[in-house]
Amino acid sequence: MRRTLLHSLYASLPIFAGGVLNTIAVSALVAVRMQSTAAFIWVAMEVLLAAARLPALMLGRRAIARGRRGPTDLYILLAVLWAASVGYGTFMCVASGDWIAATLACLSAAAMVGGICFRNFGAPRLVAVMIGLSLGPCAVAAALSGEAILLLVMFQIPFYLVSMSAGAFQINRLLLRTMHAEMINDHNARHDPLTGVLNRGGLARWAEERAGRSAGRLAVFYLDLDWFKSINDTLGHKAGDAVLVAVAERLQAIAEGPAEVARIGGDEFVLLMEDIDPDEAQRLKERICNAIAGRGYFVAGERVHVGASIGIALSEDHGNNLAELLEAADMALHRAKADGRTAPDGSEDRRQRLTAAVGEEMPTAAVD
Structure with a gap:
């Protein structure tokens, strides 16, 4: 079961590619628009993290296919850093007062949540951390922006974080129950019920x-x-x-x-x-x-x-x-x-x- 859950972290390569390309594109557009050091730092972080995450992903997929653990700790660390980079981008854009850039960054971060949940349902705590890091800074920036209407975000994002994290835990529990039932059925199909040896x-x-x-x-x-x-x-x-x-x-x-x-x-x-x-x-x-x-x-x-x-x-x-x-x-x-x-x-x-x-x-x- 652990091997299957680890494998799920390295699955869905198209979702991974779509998320990486999206955040790089958005950060590049924001940098072109804002022409600020903070925006260029965001682009650099996205590119560097993508360059590190892709090899870790490929190595992990090959390792899991061969029955080994793979660079899972490194891969999870890079995923957390990537979520923090997305959160940095949303904070920077909202705090800048450039609402076009803020809209792009926040929409991109919200879109990433679906991919985070689908790709990491085997590790629901990781899902909660990544959602918190990618969307949490947006709520902080809204509170600091001085715009009263944005105070609503301070309530929306925590609710969104709790509901999506709860969904990830629910999917994980359902997956574990299904896997456990399959393992029992497979074991019973291959083993003698009296002695426990093979049939x-x-x-x-x-x-x-x-x-x-x-x-x-x-x-x-x-x-x-x-x-x-x-x-x-x-x-x-x-x-x-x-x-x-x-x-x-x-x-x-x-x-x-x-x-x-x-x-x-x-x-x-x-x-x-x-x-x-x-x-x-x-x-x-x-x-x-x-x-x-x-x-x-x-x-x-x-x-x-x-x-x-x-x-x-x-x-x-x-x-x-x-x-x-x-x-x-x-x-x-x-x-x-x-x-x-x-x-x-x-x-x-x-x-x-x-x-x-x-x-x-x-x-x-x-x-x-």
């Missing part, structure tokens, strides 16, 4: 994102829990759900570096590991087996045990397409299950084999 949709999204970047080797571990059905049958589905949550937590604890865990079926899990070789995959398989079956699960007032059959597929053997890797790992899983399952209680007198396969049948590892 099939999230796994597919992960594969798409991985395909868009330079990726190294990938190992797919396809897990199926042994003796899990007996827990559901004897202790109920609530106990089975508790075991699934615990298994997902143990898999997430094992996953290191660029890795993802997904639940793609009732008691079927997938662990994706990047940048590991076949030997590392074998060692990781043993860790997974030990983590799932080496310790029991205390649920419904009883200690229960499950095992794991694992099929493994490696990208160097089966390609980088995740669907093909999952299919190869699934076939390896079926071969592993045909070799044997883990004992349901993990005791020494009922040892069975925890099995795994990589493409072809592989040696088994015995654990309690």
Whole structure:
């Protein structure tokens, strides 16, 4: 959400360009008309600030597009200085008594408020500061002008400032609520509601994102829990759900570096590991087996045990397409299950084999 809000500060390049060109043009016309040092100072400030703000804007847009913060603090400081420059121009023109110049400057400042609100709705406090700096000096100059009719401005501008700032805060709150709802919906669409790990949709999204970047080797571990059905049958589905949550937590604890865990079926899990070789995959398989079956699960007032059959597929053997890797790992899983399952209680007198396969049948590892 923060990244999106920061991105909004750098968006709407046409509004930015229109505002910069407008204030430069108005300040130049005022300088030509008034021929005063104060007017020429205003032109110089507008040109210098435009020359500084445009590079900051472009750098920020590129940085945000690449997932970095960008020169946000500098960009905000320059925006505040620009608003102060506009306020300086309005004060100077109204205080001078040249009502044609004052009309140009005040109309320009009022027109800028719309652009300020539309471009900076992600930072409503910035909106309030910029409006105050650009229009506030106009009210001060009206009070000092000696023209009684201009005293009305002293009431109009504060009201305008409050109402437009309130509008910016309201838009910001609406944006945050919308973004939050979208994030929740996106998370729910990609994650398993029980365990919190990825679901099939999230796994597919992960594969798409991985395909868009330079990726190294990938190992797919396809897990199926042994003796899990007996827990559901004897202790109920609530106990089975508790075991699934615990298994997902143990898999997430094992996953290191660029890795993802997904639940793609009732008691079927997938662990994706990047940048590991076949030997590392074998060692990781043993860790997974030990983590799932080496310790029991205390649920419904009883200690229960499950095992794991694992099929493994490696990208160097089966390609980088995740669907093909999952299919190869699934076939390896079926071969592993045909070799044997883990004992349901993990005791020494009922040892069975925890099995795994990589493409072809592989040696088994015995654990309690």
